[in-house]
Amino acid sequence: LEVVWFRFLLLFVKGSSLAFPVMLGVVLAGIALGGLAASLLMRLMPTAPRFAATLAFVAAVATVASYAYFPRVIEPFGLTSVTQPDAIVRISLPLMLPVSFVSGMFFPIVGVALRREFRSEIQTAGVLTLVNTIGEAIGSLAAGFVMLPLAGIERTVFTIAIVYGGIGALLMWRPVKGRPTAIGYAAGLASVIALAMFPFGELNDRLVSIPVERFAEGEPERRLIAVREGLTETIVFFQRMLLGKPVSDVMLTNSFSMSTTGYGVRRYQKLYVWWPVAVHPELKHALLIGYGVGNTAKALTDTASIESIDLVDLSRDILAMAPVVFPNEGDQPLLDPRMHVHIEDGRYFLQTSNQQFDLITGEPPPPGIAGVENLYSREYFQLMRDRLADGGLVTYWLPLADLSDVSTKAILRAFCDVFDDCSIWNGSGTNLMIVGSRGTHAVVSDRQFRAQWSTPAVAAEMKRLGVERPEQLGALFIGDASFVRALVDNAEPLTDDRPKLIEAPFSSPTAGSDLLASIADTGAARTRFQTSPLIARLWPSALLSSSVPYFDVQHVIDAHMYGSLLRQSLALEDVHRILTGSTVDMPVLWRLASNSDIQRVVSSATPDEQMNPLLQYHLAIRLLSERSYRQAADAFERATASPQVRDNAFVLYIYSLCMSGQRAKAQQTSREAFAASGVSSLPPLWIWMKETFGIDPSRR
Structure with a gap:
């Protein structure tokens, strides 16, 4: 039963080595x-x-009652993930202690009853222990490998309650001592009533929604679309929605958000492929460790020049959920003929395979989950390097938000101990990418570097994810080995025999912000890019100088991706800088709280649906990013009818009027609104509008 309990509790408890x-x-x-x-x-x-x-019947009742009562136990915790030991104890006690207590009583009582059947206490204890051990082994195997995958948590709990009741019935029929007692009949009746009242549907109707709500908190619309209780985890998919239409899919395993098709995650996970394909002239064989929702796998299969792809994942069930994200078989990465799937542990595969790869990348689970430290250790990185072909590349996730400064530096030190040319790159905000290679390869030509932007399917996805031009790839640069080693200083590396370093606390109250400031300084990164030996070796000379201005674009992207973690300038000021100083579109959408996922909903809407003021707002943002200022102004004016976006839509309406040459109308409209508001002084945004366009809503 504990196998089932643990799986059940992992829907609410973070599966750490402490839990x-x-x-x-x-x-x-x-x-x-x-x-x-x-x-x-x-x-x-x-x-x-x-x-x-009687005890067997009581165990059956306790099994049902503790499961039925659990929603009240978890309710006080709201949507928080349970991580602290005292909290884990608080939710574990009502669920597991009653049945464990009764089972603890049952064992010695049955032992005493069996004593009369054997010649000695030693023989009795030996036989009882043997039977109990065999039962535990068979029960654990049956629960974990048969019942949970086939019947799920709820039906398995019900089945175990039936087994307890069946044992009670057998002991009533063949009592171990004397005649059946009246209390035994009463307990038997109680167990029948409890089984008849078992709360079927509780898991999907009430309990699965808790982790969904936790990770969808703040989302106005979401929908549960799939649940699979597999061999090693419970997998839940839900969709983020806008006006009833799907925006992105999110995959939870147990109580943790593992991956999503949202644009931010898609961006950094596809960069694991786009970056090495750009700089490696002969990238033919790739290894992907961890499938997630298929973002990186899709980037690999979209790359026609790759000849073979090996995918390693522990979970057959996660792979079986692939059609949730890719309902069209033609889009499914797993059905690509170049894809070879291995259901096994990534480290084991690296240790036992003799294949050589031009690219090794992966989507590991987040740090803090039990066992994940072994996917960030120096020994693991060494295994990856050993499987690289000459000139091969490793791209890997560095989740800054899930790490302290100590654990970040421990991982970077471990990586740089293995890869002499280690480097660190922007992905999406705190989701960074670290890169290393085994030796050198030929420098790609300018044409080879730009090839992905000439492939329609890849280029379209790059545009959606804000890598619209080849120059932007260089602007993702943060630092090469000299920068990383200076950042790490004398930190201890994360190794297999020091796994707790991945959970180390911050070294000081300001250490996290200091580390972030070093990494997010795009001005310093631009200087390092221009002087880096690594960049000189990898980048075509024609792109070296042309990439430099795009660090300003990256600064705006960082402002969106990092959010409140960085000191912010006015979003409209950033937008104006992009519109007037570059040709890219996507940072405009991002800084104004739209994105390509939302724009897909706008594009798929019918003409009548598009007249919804909220969709008009997002349509207007897209028109603004395309420099269609007059059309954007019209759409922003219609969007002011939405209470959700009225204030922002009005400001952007005035801005679009200014950008379309209608400053007189902008002045009059803003003055009328300012007079009606009763505000006596100009907010910072309007001061910027006054300085930039001469629009002064306070002028009479």
């Missing part, structure tokens, strides 16, 4: 207390073995 011993401790404490209670009971009541059937 499992705490939960196991509750089970063992219940068994120990039950055994102690049974020994005391048998001293006071030598006929206690007569109640063995």
